[in-house]
Amino acid sequence: MPQFMDVHTSMVGVTADQLREAHQADLDIQGDEGVDFKQAWADPNTGHVFCLSEGPSAEAVKRIHERTGHPADEIHEITVTA
Amino acid sequence: MPQFMDVHTSMVGVTADQLREAHQADLDIQGDEGVDFKQAWADPNTGHVFCLSEGPSAEAVKRIHERTGHPADEIHEITVTA
Numbered sequence: 014m015p016q017f018m019d020v021h022t023s024m025v026g027v028t029a030d031q032l033r034e035a036h037q038a039d040l041d042i043q044g045d046e047g048v049d050f051k052q053a054w055a056d057p058n059t060g061h062v063f064c065l066s067e068g069p070s071a072e073a074v075k076r077i078h079e080r081t082g083h084p085a086d087e088i089h090e091i092t093v094t095a
Numbered sequence: 096m097p098q099f100m101d102v103h104t105s106m107v108g109v110t111a112d113q114l115r116e117a118h119q120a121d122l123d124i125q126g127d128e129g130v131d132f133k134q135a136w137a138d139p140n141t142g143h144v145f146c147l148s149e150g151p152s153a154e155a156v157k158r159i160h161e162r163t164g165h166p167a168d169e170i171h172e173i174t175v176t177a
Contacts, residue, residue, distance in 0.1 A: 016136070018136050018138070018143075018145050027175060028175065029175045029177075032175050032176070032177045033177045035177070036177035037177075052176065052177070053176060053177040054098070054100050054147070054171075054173045054175075054176050055173065055174070055175040055176065055177075056100070056171035056172055056173055056174065056175075057174060057175060058172065058174075059169075059171050061100075061169075061171045063100050063145060063171075065136070087141075087143075089136075089138035089140075089141050089143045089145075090138055090140065091136040091137065091138055092137070092138065092139060092140075093109060093110065093111050093114050093136075093137040093138075093139060094114070094134065094135060094136050094137065095111075095114045095115045095117070095118035095119075095134070095135040095137075
């Protein structure tokens with residue numbers, strides 16, 4: 014299953030509760046697209062959030078984030094890890 | 096210990112061997128700065144590489160990547176996860 018790292022760049026000030034709620038909203042519907050969100054890392058100062066997932070395609074990841082109201086600014090397909 | 100996600104944006108075409116070598120070079124000297132690089136994820140198509148680490152400061156992470164010849168374009172301090 015391909016892996017993806019998506020990036021949000023406009024979440025300045027995101028709190029732990031807000032990130033947990035946003036992540037949970039994704040988890041609640043991810044099965045519709047066969048996506049599995051693994052983890053989210055946020056830097057509230059710069060507003061960057063990084064989400065690691067597995068799924069069938071970048072488009073599938075994109076649709077989940079759009080439906081939950083926090084579209085990703087970038088979605089990168091991870092094909093090499095170390 | 097603070098966590099950091101640093102981003103490289105100019106590694107188009109990076110291979111598994113190249114990423115492993117770059118990551119190993121960081122691991123070899125990270126102790127000099129008290130940094131612990133956890134994992135690296137690469138998208139060779141867009142040239143983006145994401146590195147997760149723990150360390151005392153963003154500057155410490157920055158110095159390790161600079162000394163090994165692959166400076167980070169962004170370093171984000173991760174203070175919220177989900």
